[in-house]
Amino acid sequence: MTIPFIHWPDDLANRYRERGYWIDRPLTDIVTQHADSDACAVVCDERQLSYRELNQRIDTLASSLLRLGIQPGQTALVQLGNVAEFYITFFALLKCGIVPVNALFSHQKTELAAYAELIGPSLVIADRAHRLFADDDYWRALRDDFPHINRVLLRGESSTRTAGIAPISLDAAIDGSLEGLVSREVTPAPTPAGEVAFFQLSGGSTGTPKLIPRTHNDYDYSIRRSVELCGVSAATRFLCALPAAHNYPLSSPGALGIFHAGGCVVLADDPAPQRCFPLIERHQVTMVALVPPAVTLWEQSLTVENRPQLDSLELMQIGGARLAVSLAERVPTCFGCQLQQVFGMAEGLVNYTRLDDDDWHRTHTQGYPMCPDDEVFVVDTDGQPLPAGTPGHLIVRGPYTFRGYYRAPIHNEFAFTDEGFYVSGDIVEMTEDGYLKVVGREKDQINRGGEKIAAEEIENLLLRHDDIIEVAFVSVPDDVMGEKSCAVVVARTPLKAAPLRRWLRELGVADYKVPDRFQFVDALPQTAVGKIDKRALRETLHAGLASGT
Numbered sequence: 001m002t003i004p005f006i007h008w009p010d011d012l013a014n015r016y017r018e019r020g021y022w023i024d025r026p027l028t029d030i031v032t033q034h035a036d037s038d039a040c041a042v043v044c045d046e047r048q049l050s051y052r053e054l055n056q057r058i059d060t061l062a063s064s065l066l067r068l069g070i071q072p073g074q075t076a077l078v079q080l081g082n083v084a085e086f087y088i089t090f091f092a093l094l095k096c097g098i099v100p101v102n103a104l105f106s107h108q109k110t111e112l113a114a115y116a117e118l119i120g121p122s123l124v125i126a127d128r129a130h131r132l133f134a135d136d137d138y139w140r141a142l143r144d145d146f147p148h149i150n151r152v153l154l155r156g157e158s159s160t161r162t163a164g165i166a167p168i169s170l171d172a173a174i175d176g177s178l179e180g181l182v183s184r185e186v187t188p189a190p191t192p193a194g195e196v197a198f199f200q201l202s203g204g205s206t207g208t209p210k211l212i213p214r215t216h217n218d219y220d221y222s223i224r225r226s227v228e229l230c231g232v233s234a235a236t237r238f239l240c241a242l243p244a245a246h247n248y249p250l251s252s253p254g255a256l257g258i259f260h261a262g263g264c265v266v267l268a269d270d271p272a273p274q275r276c277f278p279l280i281e282r283h284q285v286t287m288v289a290l291v292p293p294a295v296t297l298w299e300q301s302l303t304v305e306n307r308p309q310l311d312s313l314e315l316m317q318i319g320g321a322r323l324a325v326s327l328a329e330r331v332p333t334c335f336g337c338q339l340q341q342v343f344g345m346a347e348g349l350v351n352y353t354r355l356d357d358d359d360w361h362r363t364h365t366q367g368y369p370m371c372p373d374d375e376v377f378v379v380d381t382d383g384q385p386l387p388a389g390t391p392g393h394l395i396v397r398g399p400y401t402f403r404g405y406y407r408a409p410i411h412n413e414f415a416f417t418d419e420g421f422y423v424s425g426d427i428v429e430m431t432e433d434g435y436l437k438v439v440g441r442e443k444d445q446i447n448r449g450g451e452k453i454a455a456e457e458i459e460n461l462l463l464r465h466d467d468i469i470e471v472a473f474v475s476v477p478d479d480v481m482g483e484k485s486c487a488v489v490v491a492r493t494p495l496k497a498a499p500l501r502r503w504l505r506e507l508g509v510a511d512y513k514v515p516d517r518f519q520f521v522d523a524l525p526q527t528a529v530g531k532i533d534k535r536a537l538r539e540t541l542h543a544g545l546a547s548g549t
């Protein structure tokens with residue numbers, strides 16, 4: 001059984017195979033090709049796993065899962081943070097042909113429920129260290145709502161007995177010490193390479209979270225090509241300090257790219273300099289992927305008295321949100337390494353500045369698409385291509401850009417052109433020589449320092465409040481984060497920000513989505529057709545901030 005998804009048309013699929021982009025290998029080959037290597041694959045706190053050990057653990061978990069009765073073609077809801085178990089679980093599931101969605105560790109009830117609703121999981125894999133899974137209430141409630149769930153594996157759980165639905169130890173499933181497993185021999189097999197391997201999370205711009213089906217073929221290409229363009233080799237030591245599940249630190253080239261090349265991934269659970277600098281020194285990290293606010297924090301923490309040894313660092317990737325030219329220009333001198341800008345999206349397209357680009361392109365542009373067969377156009381509102389230097393809508397199709405959100409036919413009508421181009425919602429400008437500059441955004445999303453928030457999702461939650469009549473969730477500029485969020489609220493009775501934040505958290509929403517500011521108004525501005533005029537709102541808020549009101 002395979003997961004239904006919108007395929008690439010045959011002519012394009014043939015072209016992608018002929019040109020060597022799709023090589024019909026499962027993503028699991030990324031690690032199995034190094035199964036005999038004793039080189040270090042992952043550093044996670046005090047633990048270091050060689051490729052051989054990583055592969056052994058993946059195999060044991062895969063076998064445990066199949067002997068627990070999980071079937072190929074079923075789906076899994078996974079929530080693990082930046083720990084070695086994240087990759088062990090990812091590859092074990094893929095090895096069995098079980099299709100996971102990896103929720104971010106910051107996600108809470110509403111996000112997990114939305115993903116479960118979309119995929120109908122048979123399996124939940126999570127961590128006792130997460131607030132929701134610290135006791136047994138939440139997974140029980142989840143199971144009541146989604147009766148397909150028949151196994152729950154928790155990292156940090158002590159029980160190794162496998163009776164019924166009660167949670168069992170993920171750690172024991174990985175080290176092969178689960179009790180009561182059926183003893184049949186089962187050979188795991190991944191889904192075919194042209195089929196869905198896993199679901200990636202969309203940053204979203206609609207009321208409900210969206211999932212992106214990624215096939216082995218398309219994701220594998222995006223990883224292999226990224227490895228080439230970023231100069232990754234077996235000598236690369238990559239610091240993964242952004243959420244491991246996010247598309248950027250997973251695949252651009254991310255941890256999977258490093259594994260492909262036989263290098264080493266050093267995990268950090270937070271991009272804060274206090275956490276990362278000692279790891280860079282201790283493990284001689286050569287490459288790191290950051291979002292702009294983290295770069296600012298890193299820069300601020302470098303003082304004359306505090307000069308950590310960052311000499312091993314060769315490449316700093318920065319992406320996920322707009323990078324100010326001035327900060328870009330300071331990177332090489334400040335950190336003694338090269339800067340690479342990355343403009344990507346979980347839906348597919350990734351642009352890089354190249355390692356041999358001149359300073360101007362590195363600091364003033366977000367690079368250009370990684371594949372010669374990425375068809376990228378900048379168009380006006382009628383879909384007509386615009387000349388270089390004119391800002392417009394970025395649309396794209398190509399060998400690793402998806403063709404439709406999972407189970408979202410209505411939204412897909414808007415998200416794609418008739419020719420199957422994905423309408424990214426980004427406003428970009430193309431230079432004469434084909435580099436892209438991100439200049440704005442049309443989608444209703446807030447980019448809070450790289451973390452994406454679909455405005456409508458939070459507006460819908462706030463509208464559940466008895467005293468809220470109308471609300472618009474918009475971005476406000478912020479020096480460090482680039483953007484922060486502001487909920488502009490029309491209320492029936494006087495409300496206060498703190499209780500509203502608490503109320504939202506109790507509903508169960510990721511912390512980064514909780515409004516940074518609340519503004520209470522009598523009415524919201526409207527456009528000529530009677531929709532809330534967010535542009536006008538943002539301008540008023542901006543002006544208010546600038547004048548200090």
Ligand code: J2J
Pocket residue numbers: 201202203247248251252318319320321322323341342343344345346347350366424426438441447450452
């Ligand atoms: C401005 N905006 C950017 C950049 C992404 C690599 C890198 C990033 C992502 C990512 C990713 C930007 N400057 N350099 O998946 O593989 C904004 C755009 C884009 C959206 C996608 C990868 N880099 N953005 O950030 O799916 O608006 O992926 O459409 O989270 O982030 O967000 P996301």
